[in-house]
Amino acid sequence: MRTAGTHSEPQVPARERILLAAHALFYGNGIRATGIDRVIATAGVTKVTFYRHFPSKNDLVLAFLEYRHERWMAWFAQTLERYGGGVNALLPTLNEWFAAADFRGCAFINSVGELGDALPEVREVARRHKQDMTDAIAKLLPPSAMRERYARAVAVAVDGAVVHAQFGEADAALRALEIILEASWAQKGD
Amino acid sequence: MRTAGTHSEPQVPARERILLAAHALFYGNGIRATGIDRVIATAGVTKVTFYRHFPSKNDLVLAFLEYRHERWMAWFAQTLERYGGGVNALLPTLNEWFAAADFRGCAFINSVGELGDALPEVREVARRHKQDMTDAIAKLLPPSAMRERYARAVAVAVDGAVVHAQFGEADAALRALEIILEASWAQKGD
DNA sequence: CCAGATGTAGACAGAGTTGTCTACAATACG
DNA sequence: CGTATTGTAGACAACTCTGTCTACATCTGG
Numbered sequence A, B: 001m002r003t004a005g006t007h008s009e010p011q012v013p014a015r016e017r018i019l020l021a022a023h024a025l026f027y028g029n030g031i032r033a034t035g036i037d038r039v040i041a042t043a044g045v046t047k048v049t050f051y052r053h054f055p056s057k058n059d060l061v062l063a064f065l066e067y068r069h070e071r072w073m074a075w076f077a078q079t080l081e082r083y084g085g086g087v088n089a090l091l092p093t094l095n096e097w098f099a100a101a102d103f104r105g106c107a108f109i110n111s112v113g114e115l116g117d118a119l120p121e122v123r124e125v126a127r128r129h130k131q132d133m134t135d136a137i138a139k140l141l142p143p144s145a146m147r148e149r150y151a152r153a154v155a156v157a158v159d160g161a162v163v164h165a166q167f168g169e170a171d172a173a174l175r176a177l178e179i180i181l182e183a184s185w186a187q188k189g190d
Numbered sequence C: 001c002c003a004g005a006t007g008t009a010g011a012c013a014g015a016g017t018t019g020t021c022t023a024c025a026a027t028a029c030g
Numbered sequence D: 001c002g003t004a005t006t007g008t009a010g011a012c013a014a015c016t017c018t019g020t021c022t023a024c025a026t027c028t029g030g
Helices: A014-029 A036-043 A047-053 A057-082 A087-099 A107-115 A121-138 A147-166 A170-181 A184-188 B014-029 B036-043 B047-053 B057-082 B087-099 B107-115 B121-138 B147-166 B170-181 B184-188
Strands: none
Touching (some): A014 A036, A014 A047, A014 A057, A014 A107, A036 A047, A057 A121, A087 A170, A107 A121, A107 A147, A107 B107, A107 B147, A121 A147, A147 A170, A147 B107, A170 A184, A170 B147, B014 B047, B014 B057, B014 B107, B036 B047, B057 B107, B087 B147, B107 B121, B107 B147, B121 B147, B147 B184
16 A cells, blocks of 8 residues: 655655754744654654654754754855845844744744753854854954954844844844944944 | 641741742743742642642743842842942943853743743733833933933843853853943943 | 665653642631 | 631642654665
8 A cells, every 4th residue: 555655756855854844843933842743743754754863852953953053044144145245234134034924033042041951062052053153243344353352242232133023122123233233343343 | 637837937928939939940940841840849839729829830920020020120220239320330230140150041031932922921021021121221321312222222232142141151242242332322322 | 686774654651741629727807 | 706818738630742662665775
């Protein structure tokens, strides 16, 4: 009995379907709020298949964060580029993100808040993510001895705007960020 | 049979003991990560007593946030005062908070990230909290037509610093915030 | 050509979750 | 004085969660 047109067209391999499903559910509803069964059903795989790829939910959580990191960083760099690539690209880029229907804040901030000490690797991954985000922001700033430090300041302000946007205050958050970015150091370096 | 010296010295009434326990556990470990049974055991009450005060876990969550709000706002205002009450009081105040052994970020940011749409009232409470925090910050700024807007900018930067501190980068977060606060608008108003 | 990787369906164990229920004791107030 | 409130101990129902297991099918590489 042929079970279903499953193997004939495995267009997307199981592991990737699982990751896609995990991304939508973990980011959209929270990690603890999402049971493995739900991921499995959404991905359209079975339990055995799932557990062969990810021995435990924690493994999936870490893989999800890695996947989210790649995906978000690529989107961020590309969108900044599209808006001209300077500091002035930051506000329109974030505006796009905040306006997205599925926006629910920063996956890494949410995950650290949710899992904190329960899964310490999460904090590591989050830290690396913020470092990479800060590096991407540094590229927008004019060269100067202080560039790294200024980039960190902008990154902190951006993350503040992200959580305020998550609270439903996207416009106010962007106006606040705008005020911060108008400071001379952000505009003309050193 | 006298059950135990329970009623003879109810020093702290049950409702408050429950709230105290919920605060320690929800803030320290996360809301979803904390079962009702754990709160009950920590508070030293029984299930019936608990459910007479809080008909459901959601009621407790909301009461916890209300309690946290009062407690944190009082601490914030008082500590700012202790450091002189100007914009310059902000960094040492936050430094104290970040260095506290039980610091785990902002309870409201964490709760929104964790519960998001599952309990929409949480977002309301969080929004009110941030408004009150912003108002407290406005009091530190010199009077000017732009004071409200500047206070919002500072609040956004502060929340960014809070999440970065939660990632284990408290020092870098404070240095970043310092750079932002050095901007002229934060110092001399309009 | 066959062995190993990858896929399928679905039952099940063991733990943890929220919330209810019975039955009884002490206190506080009108 | 006696009734409403607040307290106690602990069993229990109904559910969800993670992870394991049996038993079988198909594709792919050496």
